[in-house]
Amino acid sequence: MDRKAFIAMLNKDMADEHASIIRYLIHAYQVGESTPFGQMLLSTAREEMWHMDWLGDELGEMGEEPGMEQGIYPYDGTSNASLLRSYIEWEDNLIKMYDAQAAQVDEPELKRVLHQLGWESITHRRRFASWLDKLGSEGEKPLAPVEGDLSPDLVTRFHSEVDAQYKLVLQHLRHAFVLEGQSCPVGSELELTAMRHMKNLSHFAEELIDSGEDVPFSYPGVDQSSAVPDALAADLRLTTEAQERFIALSQDPEVAEHPDLKIEIDNLVTRNGLLTMVVKELLESVRSESGGESSSEAVSEPEKAAPEAGVKPTSGGFTVGSLKGH
Template structure:
């Protein structure tokens, strides 16, 4: 099997992990705070780790990680229905990893996929248990369909955060050295925090998080990556500043101001990083 064929298979795995992450986070945010939502977020973090393993392997093979998102199952009006969909997502993952393990001849990659497969089988059991727990507790969708200026601003923020998470992760995998890679991943983690904060606020305000991304920068040269990252952070910091002045809710105003300050910090990090990088 050619390296390019292995890359294609691994990118399908990445796309599946990507879909699972967003599906599980949407379910966790929409059921509100509690033990079950925390457990689901923990599983989503494990899927993020899988994505990281796979993306690094793709780069080692000379490929570029795919950040297209696979198919999600978002139907269902109560948490038990969502958990059934999450069980099915794990069935899909198990089936795909078992198939790819058979197809890929590389021993090291087989071992990685077997390790991920073990996690997916565990997740499958977890979600089966969550179906019963959700039924017993009568857990419901607490998000709503409210649409006003505040939910519009929140969904704008969610879209931005999701976009830069993907962009910074992609740039981290293509970075020329470990220092840039770590900095990009650190800022991506910070943006993941923002995504969670904004999504939880959205549900609290009676809205529904819309986790969709806008255009991703696919620059290959480090300077091009960092120029794009600096540009988007400057624009977004200004937008969060504007949002903080526009809303009247003190807690929301404080949140937007905090995120604005983080984005300005990112500008400084990327600017300093640019001085150390050569194309």
């Protein structure tokens, strides 16, 4: 397989894992995160996040631009059972696909990752089949439309918050994948921060889904900086803007009428405040390491464009073979 086809293959895998995350998350929000069924979906979504993360790290270490858009996950949303049948079919396809891909790859670390993706897809398939069985005829009941009690204004604002937090998650991840070679601590910190934004996102998405809204998770576009300071500055900007909106929401009279929602929004203010500090301190430390120069002077690549396919990152150092270890 030539390099271009190989990179396209890994990017397609990543898009599929991304689509799996979103599908299982939405379903978990629909059935309730605290129900046993919802918990199973949530923990499966979490495993899909690791899968996406492994592939993104791989691509980043190879100096390639990881695709941050989700693939298309076909499903039948009539009932929990029809959804589970769609999931079984999807995971079945992935099992075969990862098996075939692993057979085509010689590099041992990547081979191992592809095998692991396939094995965990087997686990997912088994889990879904077991739940299909467990739900029995109850699972076949059509999923009823829900009526929400949020005002149209709050619904619109929550949709914007889902979009904004989704953008923050994807942007932090993209930066972590691409820039980890330049600064490992920054990469690791950004991955953690992405997870916190995922948690922020889930509050809004769950509220919307509870109100009978569709949450499309459209690709928001992410910052394409190729240098750490520029990337962190872009992340800080989004995080700071979110903080202003969270504070406004926490003071909103309609939010005050929903006590449980108010608790969560107040918590978002403190959590996002912390995330703002983390990114700010990272940016300051990176700037002071580079002698306080402005970011564009501190980096060797002035272009903000994504690295060209096949071009190694500035630090070199990482290869496919050096997978994991940090």
